[in-house]
Amino acid sequence: MLSLFILAPLFLLFVLNLPLKPVNKACFWLAGVLLSAQILMALGHALCPWSLYPDKLGLFFVFNLVMDNLTLVMLLVIGIVSLVALFVGKSTIILEEQRFNFVSLVLACVIGMNAVVLVRDIFSLYIFIEITSIASFVLIALKKDKLAIEGTFKYLIMSAVATVFMLCAMAFLLLAAGDLSFAAVHSAFYNPANAGLLKCGAGLFLCGLLIKSGVAPFHGWVPDAYSSAPAGVSILLAGITTKVAGVYVLLRLFGSVFILNAQFQNILLFAGAFSIVMAALAALTQDDFKRMLAYSSISQVGYIILALGCGTPLAFAGAIFHFFNHAIFKSLLFVNAASLEKEFGSTNMNTLAGLGNKSPVTGFTSLIGALSTAGIPPFSGFWSKLIIILALFSAGRFVYGGIALLASILTLAYFLAFQRRVFFGKTESTLSSAGTSWALRFWEIALALITAASGAVFVLVHNNWVLPLKAIFW
Amino acid sequence: MSAPSMYLFVFFGIFSALLLITGIYCMLVSFNLIRIIIGFEILVKAATLLIISAGYACGKSALAQVMVITLIVIEIVVMVVAGGVALWAFRHNDNIDPRELGNLKG
Numbered sequence: 001m002l003s004l005f006i007l008a009p010l011f012l013l014f015v016l017n018l019p020l021k022p023v024n025k026a027c028f029w030l031a032g033v034l035l036s037a038q039i040l041m042a043l044g045h046a047l048c049p050w051s052l053y054p055d056k057l058g059l060f061f062v063f064n065l066v067m068d069n070l071t072l073v074m075l076l077v078i079g080i081v082s083l084v085a086l087f088v089g090k091s092t093i094i095l096e097e098q099r100f101n102f103v104s105l106v107l108a109c110v111i112g113m114n115a116v117v118l119v120r121d122i123f124s125l126y127i128f129i130e131i132t133s134i135a136s137f138v139l140i141a142l143k144k145d146k147l148a149i150e151g152t153f154k155y156l157i158m159s160a161v162a163t164v165f166m167l168c169a170m171a172f173l174l175l176a177a178g179d180l181s182f183a184a185v186h187s188a189f190y191n192p193a194n195a196g197l198l199k200c201g202a203g204l205f206l207c208g209l210l211i212k213s214g215v216a217p218f219h220g221w222v223p224d225a226y227s228s229a230p231a232g233v234s235i236l237l238a239g240i241t242t243k244v245a246g247v248y249v250l251l252r253l254f255g256s257v258f259i260l261n262a263q264f265q266n267i268l269l270f271a272g273a274f275s276i277v278m279a280a281l282a283a284l285t286q287d288d289f290k291r292m293l294a295y296s297s298i299s300q301v302g303y304i305i306l307a308l309g310c311g312t313p314l315a316f317a318g319a320i321f322h323f324f325n326h327a328i329f330k331s332l333l334f335v336n337a338a339s340l341e342k343e344f345g346s347t348n349m350n351t352l353a354g355l356g357n358k359s360p361v362t363g364f365t366s367l368i369g370a371l372s373t374a375g376i377p378p379f380s381g382f383w384s385k386l387i388i389i390l391a392l393f394s395a396g397r398f399v400y401g402g403i404a405l406l407a408s409i410l411t412l413a414y415f416l417a418f419q420r421r422v423f424f425g426k427t428e429s430t431l432s433s434a435g436t437s438w439a440l441r442f443w444e445i446a447l448a449l450i451t452a453a454s455g456a457v458f459v460l461v462h463n464n465w466v467l468p469l470k471a472i473f474w
Numbered sequence: 475m476s477a478p479s480m481y482l483f484v485f486f487g488i489f490s491a492l493l494l495i496t497g498i499y500c501m502l503v504s505f506n507l508i509r510i511i512i513g514f515e516i517l518v519k520a521a522t523l524l525i526i527s528a529g530y531a532c533g534k535s536a537l538a539q540v541m542v543i544t545l546i547v548i549e550i551v552v553m554v555v556a557g558g559v560a561l562w563a564f565r566h567n568d569n570i571d572p573r574e575l576g577n578l579k580g
Contacts, residue, residue: 123541130548137555146566150575153507153559160514160552164494167521167545174538175483175528224578 002065005075005114008034013107016100027103028090032083035110039079042072064181065118069468073320074117074248077327080450081239082110084331084443088338089232091439098142102232105142108135109236113244122173122180122253126166129212129245133159136241140229151228154221158211165208172201182257189259202258206267209253213246215305216275219298226294231338234290238297239331243323247304251319255473260311268309273403276302280410284417289337289347292418293330296373299411300326306404307388310395313470318387321466325372325380325451332369332447336362339440340422349418354427363423365444370415372451375408380455387466479531486527493520507560507570511553518549 012034016027023030045067089102112132119125137159141152174180176197177188189198214222222242226234254260254268276299283295300322307319339362341347344355356363372379375386385408392401454461493516500513522542529538560570567574 123544127544127548130552134551134555137559141559141562144562147577149559149562149566150578153556153563153572153575154578156552156556156559157501157510157514160556161517163552164514164517164521167518168494168524170541171521171524171528174525174534175532178532178534179537228578 002067002118005038005118006065006111008037009107009111009114013104013111016104016107024100027100028086031086031103031107034107035079035083035086038110038114039076039083042076042079045072064120066120067118068472069465070252070320070472071117073324073465073469074244075114077324078110078113078117078240078244081327081331082106082113082236084335084447085232085236085239087439087443088235088335089230091437092231092338092342093142102139102142105135105139106236109139109241113240116244117248120182122170122182122185122257125249126163126170129166129249130163132241132245136233136237139233139236140225142230142233147228148230151221151224151226155225158218158221162208162211165204165211169201169204169208172197172204176201186257198258199261202254202264205253205258206250206264209246209250210271210305211246212242213250213301213305214242214298215271215301216278216298217271219275219279222298223291223294226297227288227290231334231341235331235334235338238293238334239327243301243327247301247323250305251308251316251323254308255316260308265309265311268305269397269400270309272302272304272306272309273400274302275299276306276407277403277410280407280414283414284410286414287349289340289349289418289422290334292349292414293333293337296333296411296414297326297330299407300330300373303385303388303404306400307391310388310392310397310400312391312395313473315388315391315395316473317466317469318384318391320469321461322381322384322388325384325454328447328451328454329369329372329379329381332444332451333366333373335440335443335447336366336369339437339444342437342440349421352422354423354425356423356425357427361441361444363419365448366423367419368448368452370412370419372455374412374415376412378452378455380451380458380461383455383458383462479533483527483531486523490520490523490527493517493523505571505573507563507572508557510572511556511560514556515549515553518545522546 012030015023016030086103086106090099093099093102109132112128112135115128116125116132119128137152137156140155141148170180173185176194177185188194211218226238229237254264279295279298279302283292283299286292286295304319304322307315307322337347339359340352343359344352346352368379372381375382389401389404392404497513497516497520500516501510504510504513522545526538526542529535563575564570
């Protein structure tokens with residue numbers, strides 16, 4: 001059954017590209033049904049563990065796909081964010097040809113991401129990371145305007161350099177372990193004979209993955225790529241694509257495959273804390289909403305990396321819960337950006353002012369997203385940050401815990417500055433609304449409800465989803 | 475893995491390090507998008523050489539060959555996309571100087 005997560009989008013991609021007029025007309029709805037099915041399968045897994053059914057398709061496609069709790073959370077997030085990105089793209093992309101290409105490329109991205117979270121082999125991981133990345137390069141350059149081409153080229157070159165690091169790391173791991181499956185590499189770490197080669201391989205992998213996830217010293221491409229992409233694509237990129245290709249692989253490899261020794265812990269802790277503070281300070285000075293959100297995204301990825309560097313099962317579970325929350329509230333804020341761009345033709349905070357009366361839903365939901373990002377109690381962002389900070393303090397990392405705590409104030413500062421400039425205050429009479437889009441309103445409200453609800457019923461979420469994640473950490 | 479095959483790995487490792495340095499120099503020094511892509515291609519060739527010699531040194535040549543063939547296919551796809559992006563940069567700016575790609579800042 002597990003191979004269906006890869007084969008069903010592939011089959012749909014194939015069918016959509018057949019010259020059939022009615023199928024091409026309905027492409028958004030077909031892809032939407034597929035992604036909804038993925039969300040339902042991930043949510044209903046506890047009731048009906050369908051992954052236990054024998055996989056007849058596995059006779060033809062030998063991939064060794066495995067399901068565990070981390071994979072389940074990832075499949076759920078991939079489903080939700082891709083669905084939102086798909087329908088935001090439906091209401092913001094106008095040209096017929098671009099709409100069709102957008103659906104095909106989103107499906108290609110979904111194939112790559114589903115496979116990345118299901119495979120248990122470093123080389124297959126590399127292949128599917130590249131499939132995801134290539135689809136997202138083309139998605140950023142979808143409109144082919146000058147800025148989009150520039151953003152794409154920067155992302156492409158940084159990603160390519162990261163790929164070279166990962167390939168060299170694979171050569172060292174192959175030499176030391178003799179095989180690249182997770183089990184073989186993990187058992188090779190307990191053999192003292194090749195410790196130097198393995199450390200070299202893991203270090204090179206770490207360099208490549210830090211570039212891929214856009215952590216602070218290597219973050220240059222992130223704001224350019226996110227802000228120059230079309231609205232639907234920036235939701236997909238910021239919410240899930242770069243996170244699965246970089247942060248998930250980092251969590252998986254350093255959480256359960258490589259041995260996380262003190263040197264790697266220190267590198268991860270420093271990189272996490274540096275990107276939290278640096279990106280939050282950079283976000284304060286931005287004028288463009290999407291660039292500000294991109295810096296905020298770097299800052300939140302810093303929390304995940306910091307929690308991984310802490311190296312305890314509690315911190316690891318907190319990191320994955322923050323990954324989920326970040327995907328939801330950052331998608332919400334990017335939908336708000338898409339809504340502002342569609343209604344008022346700009347995301348520049350200097351030209352937008354006092355829109356609270358004109359678009360109350362956008363104003364209210366972006367406030368929810370901002371409070372959740374900053375970690376204000378009723379919302380889910382508070383709980384994941386609480387777990388991370390508690391884990392840091394209980395592991396004795398008081399300085400890093402303090403940095404994580406104080407940086408929340410910086411997060412609140414830049415989001416409240418944005419709210420005040422754009423939504424509060426007097427309405428400029430020159431700004432005229434080009435009509436509200438009810439589809440965008442619907443997704444804003446749905447994502448705001450998810451982030452509020454998963455904060456409100458946190459005990460339930462904690463017992464059913466967060467606690468089982470601790471077992472993944474070796 | 476035996477000592478002679480380890481020497482072989484070190485021998486090829488030195489060559490691939492030289493290729494890596496060449497590729498990085500090519501990417502950093504030239505002001506031409508196509509040359510940056512060529513520099514990246516040299517980097518990937520260095521990694522390919524390292525993987526194939528690692529596979530030989532640990533006695534898993536077949537596995538390494540399968541990996542390298544897959545890797546070449548994927549790199550070609552990345553190169554095609556990069557070439558397309560460079561083509562559109564040329565259409566917008568009438569040259570392929572990466573210094574023209576400096577409009578996004580902050």
